[in-house]
Amino acid sequence: MSAKRILLSESEMPQAWYNLQADLPGQIPPPRHPATRQPVGPADLEPIFAKALIEQEVSRERWIEIPDEIRRVLAIWRPSPLVRAFNLEKALGTCARIYFKDESHSPAGSHKPNTAVAQAYYNKMEGIYQLTTETGAGQWGAALAFSCAQFGIKCKVFMVKVSYHQKPYRRSMMHVWGGEVTPSPSEETEAGRTILAEDPDCPGSLGIAISEAVEAAIARDDTKYTLGSVLNHVMLHQTITGLEAEQQMKIAGDSPDVIIGCVGGGSNYAGLAFPFLRHKIAGAEMRFIAAEPQSCPTMSRGQYRYDFGDTAGLTPLMKMHTLGHTFIPAGIHAGGLRYHGMAPSLSYAAKLGLIEAAAFHQIECFEAAKLFAETEGTIPAPETSHAIRAAIVEALRCKETGKEECILFNFSGHGICDLSSYDRFFAGALEDFAYPQDRIERALAQLPVIE
């Protein structure tokens, strides 16, 4: 019997990140200025982001070295295990082999610190005193607070209000690491005040919180903004996941036929998928499935076009799959997947036909999560449960067809801070949401037409 967990030693941790932009046919359309609509250059981004990160954002180098200082912090939990889900396979009675990359053992409990550590490091190197950011379910804010503590930087987090109240534990995690947390929309920014004037009970959204965090960063010279997903440099930092998984699959003597991850802004999935995607670009046969919520079906029902990253329209316009920046998804428990857009790199790859999308309802995802917890032990985050659901669908397809495929998914985080959501699931208090097409089309109709 082969090992359940395939481990790598610290010395086997990848020394460089993989940059998909080097291998993608064509080029990801550039971001555009929110006012002029002209392509945005590196200089335009400097008030917001650290220079090193802007360089990575536009780099077309295939491999970008990971500084030792970053690797030393990542070594707190990396390399992460690749796990064979023997028990889940058995429960499903499938002939498929199911593996998951377990990103739940970071101090913050998810994949998010992979990029938070890098972003905190580069900002520290550039003499920045404080970082601002937004957070949905709290995974990203917690990751950044942890990372800022490692490098001695202040951390200010705008947390989507519905999650601030639904996920008090992640808020507390940020406090333990010294982070400052503000429920968004807040009175602290112009963006927040505008929204609150229209709707004082607004539950918030990632888009709104981004507007507030960007505004707070622009307001001070010693402060920069960080984003936990969507941007190219975030995807880049996450590729350490897929690069490790590639080594580990070789050790297991196996090779994935289907690669799955949940998508909100796209970073955990890009992290696992991109290093493997280069083999598909080179001709290998593999399927890539991005699993998203039915209540925020960015890739399956949105359009591929230019849109703002935030709600207020402060950020550059990015070409991406989007439901429209005014679309505010229902308050489902997978708060990290409630985002109207999708990483431009991932969207571009999907446009090229390299990646397909699948959308799931939250109740079927909680059912998948319960089965996973009973068989594989760890309790999944509601976000992660979308990847599990997709993996189960694929494994059952294999059972039906008799195809002995290898399925790999990203176990992006644990659900220990989401247990109140499980309580509601068990109490039968969850609802499934699917938007009528006209509501989506109304939000899309408000987008600027570019090209």
Added chain:
Amino acid sequence: MSAKRILLSESEMPQAWYNLQADLPGQIPPPRHPATRQPVGPADLEPIFAKALIEQEVSRERWIEIPDEIRRVLAIWRPSPLVRAFNLEKALGTCARIYFKDESHSPAGSHKPNTAVAQAYYNKMEGIYQLTTETGAGQWGAALAFSCAQFGIKCKVFMVKVSYHQKPYRRSMMHVWGGEVTPSPSEETEAGRTILAEDPDCPGSLGIAISEAVEAAIARDDTKYTLGSVLNHVMLHQTITGLEAEQQMKIAGDSPDVIIGCVGGGSNYAGLAFPFLRHKIAGAEMRFIAAEPQSCPTMSRGQYRYDFGDTAGLTPLMKMHTLGHTFIPAGIHAGGLRYHGMAPSLSYAAKLGLIEAAAFHQIECFEAAKLFAETEGTIPAPETSHAIRAAIVEALRCKETGKEECILFNFSGHGICDLSSYDRFFAGALEDFAYPQDRIERALAQLPVIE
């Protein structure tokens, strides 16, 4: 620079548990019948425990083989990492080398599944339908619920009422794994009803919950009781921790001078300490420090004498360090350390002078936990923070004396389910409790005199 985490592969997982009883000079005094006061034999325990576990309880074999079925479940998270606390060392400015054995990555988040898996397995093998148990902070109940799910047994947990309300997340974890949870004292048992008749607002204690769980097990033929600490077979199952740590310290090219763990009933500490203790018995120079709360100072202020394991006086009498079975400790946040007694094996070793005790207040422990989280990343359980405090005290002693000692402690669990306790700590709402000696003496005066 040496590696931060020392990992072992699944094939290096220990194949046998280590039984300290084989090497202890003299013999641990036997348990005695609660009514007759006569030594209790294996047959007396059969209504309560699985036969295989009773055999292990009294065995004097040095090595007891771990069945493959148990190792396969443990492989979900074992072998666990041994971690060098470089960042904590640096923050303290100590010349000491600090290592911790990280037991926080089990699905339940603590060391408890090490024995829960074994107990669920042996009961399953003996055809048992349901297991009952008690739980304090919820660590043990969650561990048993997870383990019962792995082997398909029903699990019924009596949870100390104060923790049931303080730790809703651990209660929810048990539900995810299919466990049934009842706040204790409850109306379901005679023991619970008696307590509630006297004090309807009783916050409960481990002792009371044990009474209820034992009563519920005796009431049905297909049901047995399990205990998460105190007993010899529990300590035995936990030794996998120390045996792994021994291999890992060798790989690190180091050897511990001081071995530390927090103690409630004693199991996480025994697990780490006992395999090393055999070297001390054989003449090696090492110090063993059991870290306990000032508000429940079983080893530092209790007496070594026969006492009941529970509050109602249903269990056999055990010779152990105790504050008296009627002693109900204050509702501190380290719920898992609120136990009036201590494992007889650990108590006996302390009586022989092999182990020393140190008691800490909860506020200084939360301060230690915050420093640990900021430096080493992971947020500790309040119980674990006692071990961290003790390790910091030792490291600062080394700093003062210039002695370059090696300190090893057990990181018994994470505090993600205890974040509301951190909230109270940050709000300045925690109190330190230390009992006047006469209150402890009053509880001890009620004990039966045996010998």
